[in-house]
Amino acid sequence: MTTAVAGGHEAHDDHGPAKGLKRWLYATNHKDIGTMYLIFSLLMFFVGGAMALVVRSELMQPGLQFVHPEFFNQMTTMHALIMVFGAVMPAFVGLANWMIPMMIGAPDMALPRMNNWSFWILPVAFGLLLSTLFMPGGAPAGGWTMYPPLILQTGDAFPFLIFSVHLMGLSSIMGAINVIVTILNMRAPGMTLLKMPMFVWTWLITAYLLIAVMPVLAGAVTMLLTDQFFGTSFFLAAGGGDPVLFQHIFWFFGHPEVYIMILPAFGVVSEIIPTFSRKPLFGYDSMVYAASSIAFLSFIVWAHHMFTVGMPLSGQLFFMFATMLIAVPTGVKVFNWIATMWRGAMTFETPMLFALAFVFLFTIGGFSGLMLAIAPADVQYHDTYFVVAHFHYVLVPGSIFAIMAAGYYWLPKWTGNMYNETLGKWHFWLSTIFVNLTFFPMHFLGLAGMPRRIPDYGTQFADFNFWASIGAMGFGFSQILFVIVVWQCVRGGEKATDKVWERPIGLEWTLPSPAPYHSFTTPPNLEAKEAKA
Amino acid sequence: MIRKSFLSVLGLFLAGTASAEWGLNMPKGVTELSAETYGLHMMVFWWCVAIGIVVFGIMIVSLFLHRKSRGVEPAQFSHNTTAEVVWTAVPVVILLVMAVPAAETMIKLEDSRDPDLSIVVTGYQWKWHYRYQDEDIEFFSNLARSSLDARRKGSEVDPFSVENYLLDVDRPVVVPVGAKVRLLLTANDVIHSWWVPDLAIKKDAIPGMINETWFRAEQVGTYRGQCTELCGKDHGYMPVVVEVVEPEAYLAWVDNQRETGERLAANP
Numbered sequence A: 001m002t003t004a005v006a007g008g009h010e011a012h013d014d015h016g017p018a019k020g021l022k023r024w025l026y027a028t029n030h031k032d033i034g035t036m037y038l039i040f041s042l043l044m045f046f047v048g049g050a051m052a053l054v055v056r057s058e059l060m061q062p063g064l065q066f067v068h069p070e071f072f073n074q075m076t077t078m079h080a081l082i083m084v085f086g087a088v089m090p091a092f093v094g095l096a097n098w099m100i101p102m103m104i105g106a107p108d109m110a111l112p113r114m115n116n117w118s119f120w121i122l123p124v125a126f127g128l129l130l131s132t133l134f135m136p137g138g139a140p141a142g143g144w145t146m147y148p149p150l151i152l153q154t155g156d157a158f159p160f161l162i163f164s165v166h167l168m169g170l171s172s173i174m175g176a177i178n179v180i181v182t183i184l185n186m187r188a189p190g191m192t193l194l195k196m197p198m199f200v201w202t203w204l205i206t207a208y209l210l211i212a213v214m215p216v217l218a219g220a221v222t223m224l225l226t227d228q229f230f231g232t233s234f235f236l237a238a239g240g241g242d243p244v245l246f247q248h249i250f251w252f253f254g255h256p257e258v259y260i261m262i263l264p265a266f267g268v269v270s271e272i273i274p275t276f277s278r279k280p281l282f283g284y285d286s287m288v289y290a291a292s293s294i295a296f297l298s299f300i301v302w303a304h305h306m307f308t309v310g311m312p313l314s315g316q317l318f319f320m321f322a323t324m325l326i327a328v329p330t331g332v333k334v335f336n337w338i339a340t341m342w343r344g345a346m347t348f349e350t351p352m353l354f355a356l357a358f359v360f361l362f363t364i365g366g367f368s369g370l371m372l373a374i375a376p377a378d379v380q381y382h383d384t385y386f387v388v389a390h391f392h393y394v395l396v397p398g399s400i401f402a403i404m405a406a407g408y409y410w411l412p413k414w415t416g417n418m419y420n421e422t423l424g425k426w427h428f429w430l431s432t433i434f435v436n437l438t439f440f441p442m443h444f445l446g447l448a449g450m451p452r453r454i455p456d457y458g459t460q461f462a463d464f465n466f467w468a469s470i471g472a473m474g475f476g477f478s479q480i481l482f483v484i485v486v487w488q489c490v491r492g493g494e495k496a497t498d499k500v501w502e503r504p505i506g507l508e509w510t511l512p513s514p515a516p517y518h519s520f521t522t523p524p525n526l527e528a529k530e531a532k533a
Numbered sequence B: 001m002i003r004k005s006f007l008s009v010l011g012l013f014l015a016g017t018a019s020a021e022w023g024l025n026m027p028k029g030v031t032e033l034s035a036e037t038y039g040l041h042m043m044v045f046w047w048c049v050a051i052g053i054v055v056f057g058i059m060i061v062s063l064f065l066h067r068k069s070r071g072v073e074p075a076q077f078s079h080n081t082t083a084e085v086v087w088t089a090v091p092v093v094i095l096l097v098m099a100v101p102a103a104e105t106m107i108k109l110e111d112s113r114d115p116d117l118s119i120v121v122t123g124y125q126w127k128w129h130y131r132y133q134d135e136d137i138e139f140f141s142n143l144a145r146s147s148l149d150a151r152r153k154g155s156e157v158d159p160f161s162v163e164n165y166l167l168d169v170d171r172p173v174v175v176p177v178g179a180k181v182r183l184l185l186t187a188n189d190v191i192h193s194w195w196v197p198d199l200a201i202k203k204d205a206i207p208g209m210i211n212e213t214w215f216r217a218e219q220v221g222t223y224r225g226q227c228t229e230l231c232g233k234d235h236g237y238m239p240v241v242v243e244v245v246e247p248e249a250y251l252a253w254v255d256n257q258r259e260t261g262e263r264l265a266a267n268p
Helices: A002-014 A021-025 A030-059 A069-104 A112-134 A157-185 A198-229 A243-277 A284-300 A313-325 A327-341 A350-373 A375-381 A385-415 A421-448 A459-491 A526-532 B002-018 B032-065 B081-109 B145-151 B247-266
Strands: B117-124 B127-132 B137-141 B173-176 B181-187 B192-196 B201-205 B211-215 B221-227 B240-245
Touching (some): A021 A030, A030 A112, A069 A157, A157 A198, A198 A243, A198 A284, A243 A284, A243 A385, A313 A327, A327 A350, A327 B032, A327 B081, A350 A385, A375 A421, A385 A459, A421 A459, B032 B081, B117 B192, B117 B201, B181 B192, B240 B247
Parallel strands (some): B173 B240
Antiparallel strands (some): B117 B127, B181 B211, B192 B201, B192 B221, B221 B240
16 A cells, blocks of 8 residues: 555656647646747747738738738738737747746746646637638728727627637736746745846736736726627717727726736846846846836826827826836836946857847837827827837837747757757848838838828838838748747757856756756755855 | 848838938928927937937947957946936936927817817718818718729729829818818717828817817918728728818808809709
8 A cells, every 4th residue: 555655656756748639738737838838829920920911912012902901901900919919928928837937946837727728728719719710791800909889890700809808818817827826936945036037027027917907808898798799888979888988998908918018028138138248137126126117107108099089188198298207117127238238248149139139129119119108299100100110119029039039048948959050040130130121111101191000002102111011021931940940949959058058047047958847846945056156 | 140231221221211202201291280299209209319329339339349259258247326326317307308398289289279160070981071160061071083993902003193092082171271270070980080190180080079179271282191090991091181272262162162062952
């Protein structure tokens, strides 16, 4: 009896991943779930990207060449929903799953079964959403912002849209709960909050943002649902409702949402720049405070998306001033990164290149953000390509470059193999050149008067649209290189050392490469390590 | 590798300046407030350029000097209170410099009292309706015939051969130069947004609500804009055209419109 129990226990301790499909379907291991999140988000990145290429193909020349306006609107709407909820957010959750336990010295996420659920909801949500492409009336075409009354004109796709948003929200909330519980309860002894890696900090803040705003989005879309099917009039003027109310609720979710997509990126960059500068992160405490202030401010700036809806003057002034304030903590972050580089000893491996491009290009997006904060000027910029340029600069060479950087940075730790540096650098340079070719001309288009979300345009906008389309094709096809690099790295290659890089900081580098299936089954002793260092 | 990317960026800028004649920047416009808005836009832009030169300059210097290949030994500092206080305080001051004039312009933008003329603008899927409040004039304004034919998929009409492709209407709004025109905006179905860049006016037309805005055009001419709130499949096909004319020409236009209206009423 005793031996049987002991034997069983031993087997339990040693078990590796289950075989076949079960490993993934029943996954509770944070590394497996992280991998699934990352693969899923990469897949969605290509699906959303293909839609962007449909949009850019149509916009390459004036006149309608390829699609009808109805389908064009479906593409812009679906592109945004898929990129925001399917590509960027799951990628960061995937990174959180892989890295947070390893960075804080925990054996796994705190709630592994919920972790499984929060991942497997996603394919269902996006299955529902993508199925609408084949429904009568087509996919949702009212924009990812889903403003009523227009969104209520959606055909059969409407309830599918609402339920898929509900599911994405559920998944995000569960992911966020898991991150918070893990970080607050499972840190290795000696790792106080202010000793946590910056990526863990930014994710902790992000998780609170998620818990605060995803239910708000769920509420907003539920009200759309009842307006459509159950005779309510929350947003219908004819029944005494208010269409603008939706916009307030949506952007109360929507503005923190943009920080949900950028704060973990700040965290990633704050890990990478010190490693390749061979110098500790400058101003750790101020980084934490800056991220927290950004998170707080994100709740009181939502109506800067709505300067043209007809708000009282006092409201417009308040939202203008509050929005401008965000420049201060964001500036602190950028200055801290540059101060980290200053007098370091830099090398420029692919993760560092992506992180540096992040600092440059995210800052450009920050500048246009500051311009957009100026309410009278925003009246001119609003809903033009200037806005499109702005948010793509913070999302593509912002969030997505940070995700790429994180991928290259931690791939050797995940797979035990070094990636192909030459191909990585090609991927970086092609991406950087094409991303600018795509989005920089959009600033000019917007200022010259081109509204966003139009399938066709006046001939004076033709040149820049042509360049933007060339850039988009180039950027899209360059991403195939990333898939090749990842594939090669998973299959084999030069063996990575445990530290991988010359002077990385953090507990994940004390583990072997590839990281074992179960890591930190006993917590590391930080005090002893510090004494040794 | 680095040099190559610099060249391509340079090429991009050259391509940009070559096409400058048809607009890289926000138009100065033809109202006092459009000029002020342009001024704000340029002020913030130049601040961004200045900050960009300093920040990117320091970063680029660091990228060249502080690399391992030059054999530098990395410093290990991670705090500098003076620097941190400076780069928190200086942006606050710059923001104040921007905020004051922006607020002043905002206050003027919202002051639509004492208009000379009021027009009720109603957005429809997918056209605009205008009603002159004191003149008993109302009409729909649709995309012009020439664009209508060319816009269809597979129309085989070259958009470049159409004058003001997608930016022309059958019946423009006509207003007198120098008059304070108040717009009362609403919509019949979904939210639309009325925008003319040269007048620096963009306001949402929302069903069940009446929004207010105003402009005083100081130059005779034809000014074009578009709907700027996604409003369905033909969102890209409901332009706005405003003709600013001399007061006498305006009065003649009003008489002409009244006669046409009466004639239409007599023979519907």
